[in-house]
Amino acid sequence: MKYLALIFIVFSIAGCGGSGSNEADSTYFGVTGVKDGSSYTVCIKDMEYVDPGSDSGKAVTANLVAYYKLTGEIKSLSGTGQTCQEKFPQAATSITVAFYNDNVRGASVSSDNSDSGGQNNGGNSTSITYFQWQGSVNGAGVRDSSGKVFGFRASDGQMFYWPGGGVETKLNGLSLSGINLMNNGRAIGGVYLSAAAGGGKLAVLYCSDGSLMAIDIDASGWSYQCNGVGGGSGTITGGTGGNQNGGQTSTSYITWLNSSNGENVMDASGDAFKFNSQTKCLYSLNRQTEYSNACLSTTGYGYLGYFDGTPVYVVLARAQNGTSCVAVFTDSNYYAVDIYTDNTKEYFSSTNEKWQPC
Structure with a gap:
């Protein structure tokens, strides 16, 4: 489910003060969707009650969906008398009103919902048409093991990275042939539909050995890993908008022995x-x-x-x-x-x- 920019996005919510876990004035506003193939709930705690069906509530939902890149069926729920943790004990994250106002508010204007590539960048269209994965909740988007989103140009299968903000980074040497991922003409893996925990199917990148593929991207280019072991690499064309380390290319992370998720x-x-x-x-x-x-x-x-x-x-x-x-x-x-x-x-x-x- 994708949201277009709304005139209500400037809506800023106010807190009710720090209430205890069982106080009558405890409030919550939660949104549930699909992220990285699993059900994902984010909840704003201790805010003034907002009806999800109102214009203001729809704006809050749109911002949360865009900021956390939620897909699939989106559900919003708000109420009083319970905290976020009490109402959504399995929520992926709960945020404060201040965090929403400082970081999340306005996301549906500035974010392009990465699973759509640059084609929905605040209404600015692109000339690139991407292959659509029939039956996938992510449409044209394909995820690697760390949740980064990629797309394949429909005309020739060329692979692009979508870091967000309308940026489309060309991964030179990587392309799609059928469902096979090719590195300069050599098959290194493929794209398959995998069951999404939140329902439906999700297009994901797999290595030839059957493990989930991780693709690292920084200013110097791209490289891929299978079962934590490095494979090929290549150059990029265009901006990256950051990498899986939050844009800090100097930071390295522990790779877990025998784990198909590499660093995760x-x-x-x-x-x-x-x-x-x-x-x-x-x-x-x-x-x-x-x-x-x-x-x-x-x-x-x-x-x-x-x-x-x-x-x-x-x-x-x-x-x-x-x-x-x-x-x-x-x-x-x-x-x-x-x-x-x-x-x-x-x-x-x-x-x-x-x-x-x-």
Whole structure:
């Protein structure tokens, strides 16, 4: 579901003050969609009540959808008497009113919803027509293992990276032939429709060995990884608008041995995190924020720390597709751990679902 720019986007919401978890004036505004193939909910906490069906409510929804790049069926829900955590215990993230006003508000004007490429950049059209993946909730968008979005030019299969903001970066040497991803004429993988946790199918990049493909992009060009092992590389044409490290090309992250997700560590909701290889501290891809109180003692699998009453570990577990292994967060009993983040702190919580060991 895509939203066009609205005249209501300038709407700024006001907070009600910091209410406790069970106080009568606690409020929430939550939006649920699909992100990276999984159901994704973001909630604004302790704001004045806004009806999702009103013009102001539609504007808030549009901004959240654009900022967090949600796809699929979008649902909005608001109310009073409950906090975000109480209403949406499995929410991917909850944000403050200040974060919404400073960062999210206006996103549906400035964002092009990356899964559409540059074709919906605030109404500015492009001459590039992209191949549409029939049956995929992302339309023309194809995701790699870290959630970056790509498209293939319909006329010749040329591959482009969509970092957002209407930027379309040509990945020289990479192209599509049928469903096969080619590197200068050599097949290195393909595009397949994979089941999306939020329903429907999602077009994703796979390596020839069956693992999810990761594509890194910086100012020097592109490179790809399969099972954490580097493959080919090449040059780019056009701007990148940043890379998977939030635009900081000097930062490197820990690669997890035998994990098909490379640098990414997944939580119970399917959200991806990394660990800075220098500081060993947790980095949120959604927030593009590093948290200095959640740091590993080593560069490998093991104990992270004790947070919110939960002992947290990074271990290797069976991926949802059942064919590969990925690095995940777990408690001491192998129950999946969910992580919620705001702009200053992260929250850890065990779930009722257990990971399957590799």
